[in-house]
Amino acid sequence: MTQKLLEIKDLYAGVAESGKEIIKGLNLTINAGETHAVMGPNGAGKSTLSYVLTGKPDYVVTGGSMRFAEHDLTALKPEERAALGIFLSMQAPVEIPGVTTQNFLKHAINAQRKYNNLPELDAAEFLKLLRSAAKNFDISSEMLKREINVGFSGGEKKRLEILQLSLLQPKLAILDEADSGLDIDALKIVSQGVNQWHTKENSLLIITHHLDLLRQIKPDFVHIYADGKIIKTGDMALAEELETSGYKNYLDAAK
Amino acid sequence: MNLNVDGENIYGADIPWLYALRKKARDAFVKNGLPTAKTEAWKYSYLPSGILDEFTIAAEPHHCDGHCHEKESLPFDCRQIKFCNGSLEHIAHDLPRGVMIMPLIEAVENAEIKPYLNKSFAVGEFPFADLNTALAEQGLFIVIGKETELQEPIYIHYHQHEGAPKLNNIRNVIVLEKGAKATIIEDFDAKEDAHYFNNIVNEIYVGTDAFLQHYTRQNEAAEARHVALNSVAVKAGGQYRDFVVHNECLYARSESYVCLKQENASAEINGAYRLQNSGHSDITSNIRHLAPHTFSDQLVKGVLDGKAHGVFQGQIHIAPNAQQTEGRQLHRALVLSDGAEVDCKPELEIFADDVKCSHGSTCGDLDAEQLFYMQSRGIALDDARQILIAAYLNEVFGKIEDVAVAEWLKSIF
Ligand SMILES: Nc1ncnc2c1ncn2[C@@H]1O[C@H](COP(=O)(O)OP(=O)(O)OP(=O)(O)O)[C@@H](O)[C@H]1O
Ligand SMILES: [Mg+2]
Numbered sequence: 001m002t003q004k005l006l007e008i009k010d011l012y013a014g015v016a017e018s019g020k021e022i023i024k025g026l027n028l029t030i031n032a033g034e035t036h037a038v039m040g041p042n043g044a045g046k047s048t049l050s051y052v053l054t055g056k057p058d059y060v061v062t063g064g065s066m067r068f069a070e071h072d073l074t075a076l077k078p079e080e081r082a083a084l085g086i087f088l089s090m091q092a093p094v095e096i097p098g099v100t101t102q103n104f105l106k107h108a109i110n111a112q113r114k115y116n117n118l119p120e121l122d123a124a125e126f127l128k129l130l131r132s133a134a135k136n137f138d139i140s141s142e143m144l145k146r147e148i149n150v151g152f153s154g155g156e157k158k159r160l161e162i163l164q165l166s167l168l169q170p171k172l173a174i175l176d177e178a179d180s181g182l183d184i185d186a187l188k189i190v191s192q193g194v195n196q197w198h199t200k201e202n203s204l205l206i207i208t209h210h211l212d213l214l215r216q217i218k219p220d221f222v223h224i225y226a227d228g229k230i231i232k233t234g235d236m237a238l239a240e241e242l243e244t245s246g247y248k249n250y251l252d253a254a255k
Numbered sequence: 256m257n258l259n260v261d262g263e264n265i266y267g268a269d270i271p272w273l274y275a276l277r278k279k280a281r282d283a284f285v286k287n288g289l290p291t292a293k294t295e296a297w298k299y300s301y302l303p304s305g306i307l308d309e310f311t312i313a314a315e316p317h318h319c320d321g322h323c324h325e326k327e328s329l330p331f332d333c334r335q336i337k338f339c340n341g342s343l344e345h346i347a348h349d350l351p352r353g354v355m356i357m358p359l360i361e362a363v364e365n366a367e368i369k370p371y372l373n374k375s376f377a378v379g380e381f382p383f384a385d386l387n388t389a390l391a392e393q394g395l396f397i398v399i400g401k402e403t404e405l406q407e408p409i410y411i412h413y414h415q416h417e418g419a420p421k422l423n424n425i426r427n428v429i430v431l432e433k434g435a436k437a438t439i440i441e442d443f444d445a446k447e448d449a450h451y452f453n454n455i456v457n458e459i460y461v462g463t464d465a466f467l468q469h470y471t472r473q474n475e476a477a478e479a480r481h482v483a484l485n486s487v488a489v490k491a492g493g494q495y496r497d498f499v500v501h502n503e504c505l506y507a508r509s510e511s512y513v514c515l516k517q518e519n520a521s522a523e524i525n526g527a528y529r530l531q532n533s534g535h536s537d538i539t540s541n542i543r544h545l546a547p548h549t550f551s552d553q554l555v556k557g558v559l560d561g562k563a564h565g566v567f568q569g570q571i572h573i574a575p576n577a578q579q580t581e582g583r584q585l586h587r588a589l590v591l592s593d594g595a596e597v598d599c600k601p602e603l604e605i606f607a608d609d610v611k612c613s614h615g616s617t618c619g620d621l622d623a624e625q626l627f628y629m630q631s632r633g634i635a636l637d638d639a640r641q642i643l644i645a646a647y648l649n650e651v652f653g654k655i656e657d658v659a660v661a662e663w664l665k666s667i668f
Contacts, residue, residue, distance in 0.1 A: 056631075077630070078627060079633050079634060090628070093628070094625055094627075096643070096646065097646065097650075098643075099642060099643070099646045104629070104632075107629075107642060108633050111633040168632065
């Protein structure tokens with residue numbers, strides 16, 4: 001039996017400060033274990049969707065609903081959503097001077113464990129976990145001692161995001177352009193990391209402009225997202241078609 | 256307030272040179288009065304005109320059941336000295352060769368202190384220092400002899416407990432002779448509800464190629480007032496390194512007046528303050544580059560919340576002959592509430608042309624993107640804020656080489 005993990009119904013959302021509407025009547029259901037890819041032109045509102053799902057305070061929901069596992073997401077703080085198992089790999093991961101990568105990760109893991117009534121990891125347990133995970137993502141201990149994301153190359157930042165995915169073990173991972181700026185080897189590392197984490201219970205929402213990552217991760221559904229909603233849903237064949245003919249036909253048809 | 260230095264009850268009235276100095280300082284203080292809103296160096300930090308009337312200077316016997324003589328347990332080795340309610344109660348003994356520490360009153364008795372007392376600044380320049388000169392009976396005379404390296408820091412603890420509201424005028428004179436090396440740690444604390452005014456003057460003489468590391472941890476009681484002047488003269492190749500930490504109290508001002516008098520003299524003056532309620536913290540410095548090839552560097556960072564008031568004033572003065580001199584200064588504050596306020600006054604006074612100088616001041620709030628990034632990883636908003644505040648302050652605490660001391664200084668925040 002399929003189990004609904006995320007259910008978005010007729011969602012409207014926009015910028016909190018200006019009231020500018022960005023998401024306009026979006027519907028999307030993701031069942032446990034499924035992989036969904038979202039593709040669409042620049043500025044369509046894809047990153048905004050990822051922020052609305054994770055509760056970034058810059059945005060407000062003005063209509064519709066978002067449910068994640070039995071929870072009404074709009075009522076939850078970002079940290080609660082994270083602890084329930086929603087992970088966002090950001091298009092532009094944030095630099096935090098003065099906080100080492102290692103410390104940041106320890107805070108994150110233990111905060112989520114605490115929320116879920118699990119004992120916090122002590123320094124030794126954490127380091128052991130971190131070291132073995134870091135190896136999989138070709139992240140050196142020197143990098144872990146550096147301030148998080150500060151001075152990291154684009155590819156390094158993305159690898160670190162996926163390292164966090166593998167450490168935090170969420171139920172739903174939203175990858176917003178996790179493939180941008182990756183060289184061929186890094187793309188392999190990232191997609192292997194994602195596939196390793198991905199099980200029958202875990203779901204994926206991949207936002208991307210490219211097919212390389214999709215070819216490795218093999219989405220069950222491919223959605224075309226334009227002007228704040230999904231205008232077409234298909235499978236990998238749709239993505240292949242977009243690569244050759246672009247969005248034009250679909251955008252015109254949607255008008 | 257009894258400013259009568261002719262009276263018998265002031266110590267040293269019978270020592271002519273001291274009497275003359277006290278009288279001169281008293282006259283200057285009476286003539287100038289307390290600083291007001293119109294006094295440029297005090298315009299952000301003036302005190303109400305009748306403030307001193309609240310306090311007595313009379314030492315009163317106190318009964319602390321010998322607690323005054325108990326050693327503090329500290330995370331670093333040191334030689335401990337303690338003032339209690341403004342009176343010297345415990346002085347370090349068994350000092351290594353070349354190190355001398357004696358109470359101020361003994362030092363004026365045989366005039367050893369005379370070449371140093373009130374010789375690092377002029378009477379009339381610093382109103383509270385004049386008051387201190389006129390009245391101080393308590394304090395220390397510390398001499399680190401030629402080429403003497405004192406390994407263990409000298410730890411001076413100023414503690415205030417119960418008693419009538421008290422004005423403590425404490426005067427320390429610290430002399431590092433040629434090539435000497437020492438660390439001095441000053442620690443101010445009190446019983447929670449103590450009501451007092453600390454008026455501290457340190458005159459510090461850093462000799463040729465000498466090195467002084469100076470730390471001040473101001474953790475006064477909530478209702479305390481604290482005014483401190485570090486007046487420092489540095490000779491050729493000498494280094495003065497200072498770090499001051501202000502916790503919140505009613506009113507605190509730490510002022511550094513540093514004269515780099517000869518070539519290759521240098522000063523590093525750093526600090527941090529953290530205010531949460533309605534306290535006032537002022538960090539003021541005047542670094543005077545008086546010779547070529549002198550260096551100064553300053554970083555002060557503050558975090559303010561509630562209705563707190565922070566003040567940073569930094570002056571770098573470069574004399575006409577002080578070529579190839581470098582002076583850097585930066586103040587940064589995190590202002591976490593609308594009610595908190597920061598006043599900054601950086602001033603460069605440059606009379607030489609071949610110099611490198613920079614100064615700046617920034618104020619900001621916590622970064623919303625950073626907070627959300629942490630929250631999106633499961634870290635609660637409040638914890639995320641604390642992590643970012645600590646990270647913010649770590650930049651300046653990271654300049655302290657001795658990790659144990661850095662942690663100890665930080666621990667009051
Ligand atoms: N906080 C904000 N304030 C104002 N406008 C915003 C804000 N966030 C997003 N927008 C606007 O909303 C639109 C959608 O932005 P979004 O980043 O979601 O697009 P996207 O589909 O992710 O684009 P890309 O493919 O370029 O990453 C853009 O026009 C953007 O400028
Ligand atoms: Mg985007």
